[in-house]
Amino acid sequence: MPATASFFTDLVRTRHSPRQFLPTPLPAMDIRGILEDAQTAPSNSNTQPWHVHIISGAARDTLSNELLKAYEEDQTSPDFTSDYGEGIYRERSHQHAAIVYGARGVERSDREGRTEVIRENLRFYGAPHVALLFMPVLGDGVRTAGDIGMYAQNFLLSLTARGYRGIPQAVLGVYADTVRKSLGVDDELKLLFGIAFGIGDQTSPMHDINMGRIPLQQSVVVHDTPGVLDNR
Numbered sequence: 001m002p003a004t005a006s007f008f009t010d011l012v013r014t015r016h017s018p019r020q021f022l023p024t025p026l027p028a029m030d031i032r033g034i035l036e037d038a039q040t041a042p043s044n045s046n047t048q049p050w051h052v053h054i055i056s057g058a059a060r061d062t063l064s065n066e067l068l069k070a071y072e073e074d075q076t077s078p079d080f081t082s083d084y085g086e087g088i089y090r091e092r093s094h095q096h097a098a099i100v101y102g103a104r105g106v107e108r109s110d111r112e113g114r115t116e117v118i119r120e121n122l123r124f125y126g127a128p129h130v131a132l133l134f135m136p137v138l139g140d141g142v143r144t145a146g147d148i149g150m151y152a153q154n155f156l157l158s159l160t161a162r163g164y165r166g167i168p169q170a171v172l173g174v175y176a177d178t179v180r181k182s183l184g185v186d187d188e189l190k191l192l193f194g195i196a197f198g199i200g201d202q203t204s205p206m207h208d209i210n211m212g213r214i215p216l217q218q219s220v221v222v223h224d225t226p227g228v229l230d231n232r
């Protein structure tokens with residue numbers, strides 16, 4: 001395997017979502033570099049529909065407090081639904097929740113413990129920076145959302161390459177009006193998700209959660225492409 005491929009394979013397989021960060025802020029030049037890397041993402045007809053707000057310091061603390069207040073007051077205002085239906089995707093989402101709660105030592109019956117996990121999300125897991133990813137609604141929004149997914153993965157891999165970590169957070173989108181108001185964002189821009197980022201706290205049991213993946217055979221069908229899915 002060429003060195004660049006091996007580097008990329010290591011990079012993409014090392015990336016994971018930590019749920020505890022150190023408070024140390026990142027150098028501005030690194031955040032700039034990460035944004036420049038993310039900006040190279042492909043998009044439909046090169047529309048580049050991502051509108052990104054980066055928050056740190058007082059802006060970060062203020063938004064976190066406003067999100068916690070919105071949560072306590074049940075002031076939800078999601079721009080998008082999070083419905084996994086009744087089948088396999090719901091099952092996987094439950095398995096994922098069991099792993100996250102398990103790593104934190106929270107039982108399924110422990111309501112306060114589960115509430116605290118949501119609060120931890122709204123504290124951005126202690127991350128010093130958050131990127132909020134907004135999008136214009138063009139048509140049914142699906143292609144735009146796909147483009148922003150591309151942007152987000154570039155962002156996450158750039159963080160990883162620099163020794164940092166990030167976690168996408170759809171939960172922030174549950175309080176879209178709160179976020180828009182706090183950042184002075186127009187109602188026309190919809191909040192897809194945020195990415196909390198910084199230096200992962202490697203001493204935390206919430207840092208290295210291995211979510212696992214389903215085998216390729218459950219995701220990929222090959223046509224006239226022998227050998228690809230043979231057992232190795």
Ligand SMILES: Cc1cc2nc3c(=O)[nH]c(=O)nc-3n(C[C@H](O)[C@H](O)[C@H](O)COP(=O)(O)O)c2cc1C
Nearest residue numbers: 015016017096121167168169170171172193209211
């Ligand atoms: C669009 C998106 C939204 C997510 N939202 C949240 C979230 O709100 N809170 C959270 O703890 N993790 C969130 N995650 C992280 C996923 O749980 C995580 O990516 C998945 O379990 C796979 O784990 P890994 O990223 O460590 O490989 C989100 C991931 C994506 C891609």
